[in-house]
Amino acid sequence: MATARWSKYPENQPEESGVYVVNWRINNVYMTVLSFFDRNTKKWYNCNDRDQLLEGINAFNPFKIVPNI
Numbered sequence: 001m002a003t004a005r006w007s008k009y010p011e012n013q014p015e016e017s018g019v020y021v022v023n024w025r026i027n028n029v030y031m032t033v034l035s036f037f038d039r040n041t042k043k044w045y046n047c048n049d050r051d052q053l054l055e056g057i058n059a060f061n062p063f064k065i066v067p068n069i
Contacts (some may be wrong), residue, residue, distance in 0.1 A: 006059040014039065018064040019047050025056040032064060 007025065014020060017039040026029050034047045037056050046052040 005061060005063075007062050008059055009057050010042075010062075012043060012062075013037070013061065014060065014064065016064065018066075020064055021061040022054075022057050024054060024057040025058055031057075035060075 009022075014037045017037055019034055019036050020042065022033060022035045024033050024035065033054075035057065036045045036047045036050060037043075037060070038045060044057045045053040046054055
């Protein structure tokens with residue numbers, strides 16, 4: 001069983017662009033979702049719709065999600 005490890009955002013940022021597991025706060029509810037971090041813009045986006053910016057990310061798991069191909 002893997003243990004979740006979280007880094008606070010924006011105090012810490014991922015080392016590279018990619019999809020990460022994040023804590024997202026929306027309407028005073030916290031959810032764990034997948035989000036795409038763009039290192040160039042330093043912003044989080046919906047991993048299914050890169051045009052949709054996600055506001056309210058407060059922590060992320062530092063291990064990038066790598067798809068199985």
